[in-house]
Each structure stands twice: as C-alpha cells, then as structure tokens.
Amino acid sequence: MHTYHTPLDLVRERSPERPVAFARPGAVALAARWFQENFKGDVFYAVKANPSPWVLETLAANGVRSFDVASLPEVELVSQLVPGARMAFMHPVKSRRAISAAYFDHGVRTFALDTHEELAKILDATGQATDLNLIVRLGVAAEGAAYSLAGKFGVDAFEAPELLLAARRATNELMGVSFHVGSQCMRPTAFQAAMTQASRALVRAGVFADVVDVGGGFPSIYPGMIPPSLSDYIASIDRGFSEMMVHETTELWCEPGRALVAESSSVLTTVELRKGDALYLNDGSYGSLFDATHTKWPFPVKLIRREADGATREVEGPLKPYRFYGPTCDSLDHMPGPFWLPEDVREGDYVEIGMLGAYGVAMNTRFNGFGDTETVVVNDPPMASLFGLAPRSIPLPRPESQNVVKLSRARGKKRRRR
Template sequence: MNVFPNAAEYLRHHRPERPILALRPHAVARAAQWFVANFPGRVLYATKANDMRPVLDMLAGAGVRSFDVASLAEIERVRAIDGAELFFMNPIKSRGAIARAYRDFGVRCFAFDSHDELGKVLAETDDADDLTLFLRIACPNTHSLIPLEGKYGASVEEAPALLLRARQHATRLGITFHVGSQAVVPAAFGEALTQVGQLIVSSGVLVDAIDIGGGFPARYPHSDPPGLDLYMEEIVRAADALAVKHNCELLCEPGRALVAESESVIVRVDARRGNALYVNDGAFGSLFDAAFSGFRFPARCVTPGREDLGGGETAYVLYGPTCDSADYLPGPFILPDAIGEGDYLEIGQVGAYGRVLGNRFNGFGDFEEITLTDEPMLSMFADTELQALDDPRSVSL
C-alpha cells in the first residue's frame, strides 16, 4: 500500500476514477495503546467495525489480543492473528457455527441470552467442561446515538434462572451488556454496571467476569463527546462500588472508538447542482452512516492547489453515484463556496463501519487504497503519544 504524507500529495500525482480509502495506521495504534493503558481490565476489539487485515495487525501489535467476533467469517479472519483469543459474542448463533467455532477454531467463550441459546451451546460442544459463558442482559440505551436495545438481552426477570443454569456448566461465568453505539454520556456505563451489581446480588450467583460491551464514542461534527478519560473514571467508580468486585474480571468491546479515526475516503465531485454535490461514493459505499444513521462527517477540499479556497463556506448535501434516490447524504458538509466538478474531497472518520458496510450496488463499490501519515481530521487521542510497537509485523502493510 503506497504511503503519502496527506491526501493532496497523493492527488498531485494521481487523478483516480474510483474513490480512495486512506488508512492512517498510527491512528489505530494510538487508540489501541490508550485503551490498553487506561481500561481497568481486558480490551476486546469489536471486529465488525473494521476487519481489514492491516487494522487487525495494528491492534494486535499495540496490545489488543482479544477479539469480539460475530460470525464464522470473522472467526476465520481473526484466527490468522497469532495468539488471538476469540469471544463469540453474538447472542444468536447457528448450531453449525457453534460447533465449528468450538471444534475447528478453538473458541471457548460464548454469549447467550435465553435458555434455548444456552442449550444450543451446550449441545453443540457436548457439554464441554472448558466453556466461558456470558449472559447478555437487556440494557436501556438512553445515552447513545444508535440504540441497540430490543433485539438481544435477557430481562431482569429472566436472568437469575439463566445465570444459575449456566453456572452449573461454565468453567467461567460472565454477564455482558451493550449501552448502544456512540454513547455520549459516561454515566451510561455506570448506570448499567449498577444494574448488573443489583442483578448479581438478587440472583445469588457469583460471576467471574463482567463485559461492559462497546459504545465508546468517536468525534464527529454532530457529536463531540467528553474525553474518554471521563468514561474510564465512571467505569472505575461503578466497578469499585460492586459488592462482587473481587476476583471478577472486567472486559470491554470497543469498535468505533478504536478505528473511526483510522480511515478517510477521498471522493471526486462529478457534478454540482446548487448546494448538492454528486460524488463517486455514497450510501452504498463507505458513507452508509451518513445516509441511514444521521451521522455527519468532517470534509475538506484536497484538490492540489485548491486546498485553501478563499471566500465563504456552503452547507452542502451529497448524492452518491448509484441510481437509488436513497443514495443521499444530508450532512450538512461544510465546504468552500467554490467547490465544483472535478474537485476532490476528503471525508474523515469512516474507519468504523465504512469499509464493512459497502457493497457493489449498481456496479460501484470498488476502492483504491493508500496509506496517509498525517493526523485524522478529528481525534479523541490527539494529545496521546504513540509508543514504539514491540511487534514489527504490526506495521507491515
């Protein structure tokens, strides 16, 4: 993967027809090192956010050696990382996936949220005596931009019987929850941990681990959450207040917070109509969240010689290249008034979910790929010093 100091320098030598995904490996390593150093427990990476092999390698090289996987495809991809420990945390899995995960890939950690799902895990592993089982409980998503409640999670009423049954089979027993994606209030984690503590006490079943899930935020133009240090302070406070904190491991599953800053996409303006720009990537490519999740992304002009266009600014909307009218990104994207056909734009913060949600609708969806060494357009870790990595393979792109 060719390396350039910034997007404009790449464009001085190239005029690409396809959109370009630009990876910033140092942003991945910096975020991972921060979480490993500051989270009071084990850090799992939520593989669904970005399963690109260089990203996985950078995370592993920076100290993240455990991975939350949701499918056999993710298991196969992550298993290639030397020493990776896999946690199959999708609460609903096929019997075949459970059996293959256990027998072919050495997975020993499974989530469940019902008696039926627990029964499947036990049956397909032949009541193995080396299982770590995590009960997923329902958690209100009152402080997140993308709520995840409703699909998964045992209720408070159902949980005690499930914990008791799992305790009889598990070598290690845990509880897990998810406060929702892009949680913008640190108290979300404290409230959920308090709920878990009350559940453990009322059920009378001791657990060996509590997995607080993901939801840690990244920075976007529409969402500027408090520093992640405040999230860690809240988690430590709530965990210390648990009556069952002794010998209980704490885990987390960041995805967005680890990789959002790691990639941007460089797009070309193919037409302008008023304040609408027609570009060559969109809702069915790396900008799904801009179309369907209400996210705004930072944008700037990177056409060589036009990076610092004078004059005022315009709040633009974008249309992607497909023929579907849903390929619409309301933004707004704040860019110079003079933007026009042929200009190139860099849109930041697409490292989380951008790559993995893209498809080939209408024949689009192919990207060129480069590596950039400049800073992300927005960062939660801008003041964090990147430490030298011990594993040289982690920086091999």
C-alpha cells in the first residue's frame, strides 16, 4: 500500500475518483498492546470487525495471535496470514462442511454452540472427536449497549444447565461459557452482571467452566457516545471473574473487535451533488457506511477541497447539519446524520469520514456495481482515541438557536413594583 503523511497529501497529489480507505496501522498496534497489557487473559480479535490483511498482520506483530472467526473464509484467511494462530469458531450456527474443514484442514479445536442440535452437529462433523473445546453461548441482558445481539443467539437461563452438562460430557478438553453484552456497550458493569448470570447457570448445571469468554462489546468513540475508560471495563470483568466459582486454571477470554480497530481507519468520499442539506456521495450504506444507515450514528467528518490550481486544504468555517445519500439507486441508501460540515460544501469536495475501522470497508457490497475502495496508509492521528492518540471526545455541534441563553425570573415570583 502507498503511504501518505495525511489525507490532504493524497488529495493534493491526485484527485481520487473512488472511495479511499485510510489505514493507520499504528492505531491498531497501540490498541493491541493495551489489551495485551491490561486484560488478564487471552485476547481473541473478532475478525468480522475488519478482516483486512494489514489489520490481522499488525495485530499478530503486536502480540494478538488468537482470533474469533465466524466463517470458513475467515478461518482460511487467518490460517494464510497468521500461521499457527489460535482460532475459536465462535459462530453458534455453522455448516457441517465449515466445521469439518476447520477441524481437519486448519486445526481448529474451539467451537461455540447454543443448542443440543449444534452440539450433535459439531460432534458428527468432527468424527466424534473428544479433543474439542466446546463453548456454550448464553443469552444475557444487553445493559447499556448501542444495540443488542441477544435476539439471534444464546441459550436462555432455563435451558442452559442441561446444555452445559451435555457439553461437559462430550469432551475431554475444555468446556466453557461465552456471552455478548451487546455492541458498543456503554456500561462497564454489564460485563460483571453477565458473568453473574453465567455463574448461576454453571451452579445449576453442577459443572465448572474451564473457559469464561466475556465476548465483545468493548466500545469506541463516536459523536454523542463517549464511553467510560476501557480500564473500567477491565475492572468490571476482574470483579466478575473473582466472584465466579471457577478453577484456579480456568481461562479468561475476550473478543474485542470495535475497540481494537475503530480508530484505525477513515474513508474519503467525493461529493457528487449537493441538494440543499443533502449530499450525494460515492460511498454509502451498501459500502463503508452501513452503521451510519442502520444504527444512524453521526460519524465525525472533515471537508477537504482541492482548488483548480491544485491548492488543497481542510475547509473550516460556520457549520451546518447535512444528511448523506450513497451512490446506489436505492432510496434506503441514506445516512440521516446529522453530519456537521461547513456551509459552502459543493460538488467535487471530499468528505473524510472518521472512526470507520470497525464495520466500515468490511461491510462493502457490489450492489449496482459500486464498492470498489482503494486502501492507502496515512500517518496522521485518528479523529478521536481511547488510547491517547487524539482527543477523547467528539463534541456534537449545536444549532445557533440552542446556544442562545434565555433569562427569565423564577416561576411564582412577581416583579417588585417600585
């Protein structure tokens, strides 16, 4: 990949006509080292968040060599890029072919499940193997999460004990529990609460867990969403683990995705048309801006302009809120924002959209023939950071009308006559 000092340098050198993803490997390296130094267990990177080769290679070079994989292609990708990596196939529903290939061709031994049927499938697809690490996914409450992931996966509290006992009997190796507190969890205590639920299920089943996997949900920074320090999440997990009835040898795992990579990438888009407060871009919800549509997150933005003489600058000035439309023919390709940009945005300007290292380019489709994104490396800091690379917040601008201070006397008090 070509390297530029900043996005401005790329625009100055050549005016890109397709979206450009800016990779910041240094941000991934710093986040990887932080988790390695602070989490008292094994850190499994959730590959789904960003499977870009540069991400996986940077993580491995900085100590993260365990990976949470959700499909056979992810297994194959990790096997190719990080030989000898430890992989956990944590999707609770897998095809027989995927299970078999992961086990026999790639040496995967750890599989998640949340039903008796999936347990039977795993055993059958691996030839009744007894060297499996079986992880039972529990359904837990999503306290303080941007959106819950409990609706699709996770055995409920009533059925969990029987499934835990069956998993314990099915293997001579590790049996454990996992859960997911929800994506972009803003409440550290959610982890401790989920661990309490897991502990109750284990006690009712009468089994000890060899593995406690607290899953993902570790947050990043977005406009209007400033999470507590990641140290608070680690402290909550430590408290929860200390209160569980586990062996001295029980392993503690986590599966961060967003927190490891969100800061590491931004995407440069082109304004194809301005229509009032609507900007039509060459990337959208079928590309890197999936979350801007489906979760309606107002990602941080910067406006870059290249003048006719080649002069390139970041445009500043009075801001106003905009909404975005992507390049496809679908009216659902709409990002409501608000995205705060200077008032004089015009066709041909570039909008850099930040904090897209997680679930950004990874969500690209080829709908309408779009989705072709170039990737280059830049050395500038992200727009915000939980790891000290940039400010720890992204303030939301307010309309002028909200900045007006209104003075009034307290209710019930009459003005004194003179």
